[in-house]
Amino acid sequence: MDNTNQKKALINSEIALFLRGLIIGKVLTLMVIGGLLWWLLKPNLLSRNSADSSNSNQSFKTVSNTGSSxxxxxxxxxxxxxxxxxxxxxxxxxxxxxxxxxxxxxxxxxxxxxxxxxxxxxxxxxxxxxxxxxxxxxxxxxxxxxxxxxxxxxxxxxxxxxxxxGIAVVVNPSLNVAGLTVDQLQQIYSGKITNWNQVGGPNLPITPLSQRPEDADTVILKGQALGSNVQYVYSTTEAVRQLSKIPGGVYYASARSVIFQCSVKALPLGSTSSQLIPPYQEPMVSPEQCPRQRNQLNTQAVKNGSYPIIxxxxxxxxxxxxxxxxxxxxxxxxxxxxxxxxxxxxxxxxxxx
CATH class of the missing domain: 3.40.190.10 (Periplasmic binding protein-like II)
Known part of the structure; x- marks a missing residue:
């Protein structure tokens, strides 16, 4: 009986050793195959990683190179x-x-x-x-x-x-006049034109408003004195306030400063009366629509030089x-x-x- 048990134990031990050797052999075989595959694929992997890195750098350059700031x-x-x-x-x-x-x-x-x-x-x-x-x-x-x-x-x-x-010319919103030429504007401020009926408007005296030339942002009459009928204002804000009260008043200033104001109306200007160009984007926003909407600068006319006073x-x-x-x-x-x-x-x- 003892001999039989000893034989069984010996057989089981040999089977265990065989199985363990088989498993170790398979593991070693897989490691060899894996190493061989890695060695064969290594150039492609490096090339791919390099390409990914290059794409990443290119993406960064694109994001960074969006213009000077x-x-x-x-x-x-x-x-x-x-x-x-x-x-x-x-x-x-x-x-x-x-x-x-x-x-x-x-x-x-x-x-x-x-x-x-x-x-x-x-x-x-x-x-x-x-x-x-x-x-x-x-x-x-x-x-x-x-x-x-x-x-x-x-x-x-x-x-x-x-x-x-652009330099815009603004008047009281009630004034009915199509626009002015640059020459007419200069004659108004030199005192040669004194009534709106001389430029196609109503029979109404013109009241020109201006900052003093020594303080002004812009000058309409270069090298010439302003007319004796010109009334001087401290600022554009004061001029806009007065224009709302003076039916025949007129004032010139930066278009950006005045065209969006609700209490005044900007006039089209031109080199000739047949080529009047508005300083605002058409259609004009009426005082009744303001301030829900406001006039915007006619940037295209300023940029291409067709607006006469830049x-x-x-x-x-x-x-x-x-x-x-x-x-x-x-x-x-x-x-x-x-x-x-x-x-x-x-x-x-x-x-x-």
Whole structure:
């Protein structure tokens, strides 16, 4: 009986050893086959990984290369600066400059009003000449007199264009007149045309309103004195308020500043009476529809030059090799980035690039 049990135990042990050897052999065989497959497929795997990496990098470049932005401008001085000038730039100061300072918190800009003068391009340039601000915003080019004053003080002034605007002529909404030619507008402000019936309107005296030339954003009569019948206002806001009360009143200013106002009406302008072009996008929004709807700038006419009176927007930079020159140059570069030009259009103006 013992011999029988011993034989069974021996047989079971041999079976176990055989099975274990069989399993180990299969495992080793699978490892050899797996290693061989990895070695054969390795070039393809490396090539695929390289392609994936290249695609990933290309995707990053596409996302990153979406145009110049406020963040990409170098040499922006980390300090606080004063600036001032054109009232036409009000929406840029509100919408664009605030965005610049949000993206570049190291730069702080503070708008400064003139003392004993109304705000405008002229007063801003004078403040720059006098050293009261670091750069100026202007909606007209520099004059020879301003350039001469700068040279007398040991520096020069550079004007760098960053946008475009139209000059709009606005009247009381009740006035029935088709429009004006540039020549008629100039004769109104020189005092040669004094009644609306002289330009196809009603028998109504004309009351021209204007900022004083030394403070104004724009100048209708270059090198000529305004007529004695011109009434002077401190600002565009005051002019718009008065026009709503004066049936025969007229005023000119940045189109962006006045065409969306509900209490005045913008007139089409032209080089001739047969080519009158509105400063707003047609159809015109009537005062009754405002403020639910507002007129928008006729950007196409400004951009293609068919609108007869264009105002270019300039950053006025003091060329003195000092910090004023550095901030003026940096500010202009910020506005001329892709992001800056889009923001200028969002503020209601026309981009230059």
């Amino acid at each position: 406020f963040q990409t401008v170098a040499d922006v001085p980390p300090a606080s600066f004063n600036y001032g000038g054109s009232t036409a730039w009000a929406s840029i100061r509100q919408l664009v400059d605030s965005q610049i300072q949000s993206d570049r918190p190291e730069l702080q800009l503070r708008y400064v009003d003139p003392v004993n003068a109304s705000p405008g391009s002229s007063s801003g340039i004078r403040m720059l000449l006098d050293g009261r601000i670091d750069f100026a915003q202007s909606s007209r080019p520099l004059t020879d007199e301003e350039q001469a004053m700068a040279k007398e003080r040991g520096f020069t002034l550079e004007q760098r264009q960053v946008g475009m605007d 105002a270019n927007l300039f950053v006025i930079i003091k060329q003195n090799k000092g910090q004023e020159q550095q901030i003026g140059d940096a500010y202009a570069k910020l506005l001329l980035t892709d992001q800056g030009q889009r923001a200028i259009e969002q503020a209601g103006f026309v981009a230059v690039r």
